[in-house]
Amino acid sequence: xxxxIRLKPKEKVIIGSAVVINGKNxxxxxxxxxxxxxxxxxxxxxxxxxxxxxxIYFVVQLMYIDEKNMADHHSTYWQLVRDVVNACPSTIxxxxxxxxxxxxxxxxxxxxxxxxxVAYEQEVVKNARSSIxxx
Amino acid sequence: MAINDISLTAGxxxxxxxxxxxVDLLNRTQERLSTxxxxxxxxxxxxxxxxxQALLARASDLSVLKDGMGQAIQTIKAADAGxxxxxxxxxxAKGLTQSARSADTAGRVALATQFDDLLTQIDEMAxxxxxxxxxxxxxxxxxxxxxEDGTSQITITGFDASATAGLGIDLAILDWALDTDIDLAxxxxxxxxxxxxxNSSVLSSNLNVVTNREDFTTNMIKALTEGSDKLTLAxxxxxxxxxxxxxxxxxxxxxxxxxxxxxxxxxxRLFA
Numbered sequence: 049x050x051x052x053i054r055l056k057p058k059e060k061v062i063i064g065s066a067v068v069i070n071g072k073n074x075x076x077x078x079x080x081x082x083x084x085x086x087x088x089x090x091x092x093x094x095x096x097x098x099x100x101x102x103x104i105y106f107v108v109q110l111m112y113i114d115e116k117n118m119a120d121h122h123s124t125y126w127q128l129v130r131d132v133v134n135a136c137p138s139t140i141x142x143x144x145x146x147x148x149x150x151x152x153x154x155x156x157x158x159x160x161x162x163x164x165x166v167a168y169e170q171e172v173v174k175n176a177r178s179s180i181x182x183x
Numbered sequence: 184m185a186i187n188d189i190s191l192t193a194g195x196x197x198x199x200x201x202x203x204x205x206v207d208l209l210n211r212t213q214e215r216l217s218t219x220x221x222x223x224x225x226x227x228x229x230x231x232x233x234x235x236q237a238l239l240a241r242a243s244d245l246s247v248l249k250d251g252m253g254q255a256i257q258t259i260k261a262a263d264a265g266x267x268x269x270x271x272x273x274x275x276a277k278g279l280t281q282s283a284r285s286a287d288t289a290g291r292v293a294l295a296t297q298f299d300d301l302l303t304q305i306d307e308m309a310x311x312x313x314x315x316x317x318x319x320x321x322x323x324x325x326x327x328x329x330x331e332d333g334t335s336q337i338t339i340t341g342f343d344a345s346a347t348a349g350l351g352i353d354l355a356i357l358d359w360a361l362d363t364d365i366d367l368a369x370x371x372x373x374x375x376x377x378x379x380x381x382n383s384s385v386l387s388s389n390l391n392v393v394t395n396r397e398d399f400t401t402n403m404i405k406a407l408t409e410g411s412d413k414l415t416l417a418x419x420x421x422x423x424x425x426x427x428x429x430x431x432x433x434x435x436x437x438x439x440x441x442x443x444x445x446x447x448x449x450x451x452r453l454f455a
Contacts, residue, residue, distance in 0.1 A: 067453045091454045100429050114447035119395060126402045133410050135425035140410030147403045152335035169426060176423020
């Protein structure tokens with residue numbers, strides 16, 4: 049299953065376990081086999097994982113690029129999920145999709161849904177903040 | 184005036200409607216008190232109700248998958264027990280070959296007969312290592328599904344663990360009259376042990392994969408069932424506030440996210 053990506057100049061990307069930096073021009077790459085590929089815009093650092101749903105995104109990211117410690121990442125994932133679902137039950141609909149993709153081994157799709165979860169969290173929190181201001 | 188004509192004044196009608204409204208409210212409160220749920224049927228809050236039912240249906244589908252994984256684990260364990268048993272029999276057979284070298288012709292005939300017996304026992308043990316009709320030591324194949332449409336699955340291939348046809352251990356040649364024939368038997372036995380070891384380690388890693396997925400599925404079923412309950416109790420207004428509280432709590436707690444892998448850390452640091 050080949051994956052095509054187009055890199056902009058100086059763009060960084062994780063391919064497998066390597067960090068690859070593009071040169072001066074646009075590049076078109078085709079990756080033939082099934083290994084983790086993460087573009088710069090899809091990566092968040094540990095310092096940036098500072099909200100509950102961003103932490104879930106971060107741990108799914110770890111599952112993708114660090115397969116060796118999958119069991120540890122799974123147990124962290126479920127701890128984080130339990131806290132988030134207790135706080136905000138409507139996120140279960142996202143968690144269900146993310147978990148299904150993880151179960152099927154498709155971590156890239158899980159990351160895409162996790163991104164939507166982070167956006168949803170922002171909305172929910174924004175509503176809370178604005179309603180507090182109304183008081 | 185006809186008996187079945189009841190005419191109400193406007194005032195009486197208003198009172199009657201108000202009374203009916205109070206009775207409805209009373210019934211609804213009693214229902215909530217007795218079930219503990221704010222949303223009991225589609226009429227109370229259709230979105231949350233149907234979402235909650237959908238989650239319970241998903242949890243029940245996953246239960247079926249989980250059962251399949253559980254069966255697979257038992258099948259692999261049965262094969263593993265069989266491999267251990269056969270290995271012990273092979274070790275015993277090797278002992279016989281060592282005794283045979285220092286035995287006389289009559290002794291060798293007796294030992295060769297015992298050797299052939301052990302091979303029969305190996306055959307029986309191989310046939311006996313199945314679970315619910317699937318025997319990984321009789322070259323059966325096991326397919327384990329990890330999602331409902333079967334697009335994510337693992338295939339566990341069995342092998343033939345019978346003594347002669349599968350593991351290549353020949354019967355004792357000419358009752359071990361010649362030392363070279365004893366050597367041939369020893370070579371066969373060593374090769375068989377090597378085959379068993381290779382297959383055993385493949386089965387072991389398959390077992391790991393299926394056990395991991397089974398644990399994950401168990402957690403998922405729990406999350407969906409609890410989530411489904413919570414959806415029916417949910418107050419959308421509280422969710423934002425709860426999320427903020429959780430964020431603060433996580434920021435204050437000293438436990439860091441599990442970053443056990445140095446390699447992953449160093450890779451991600453390059454993106455700071």
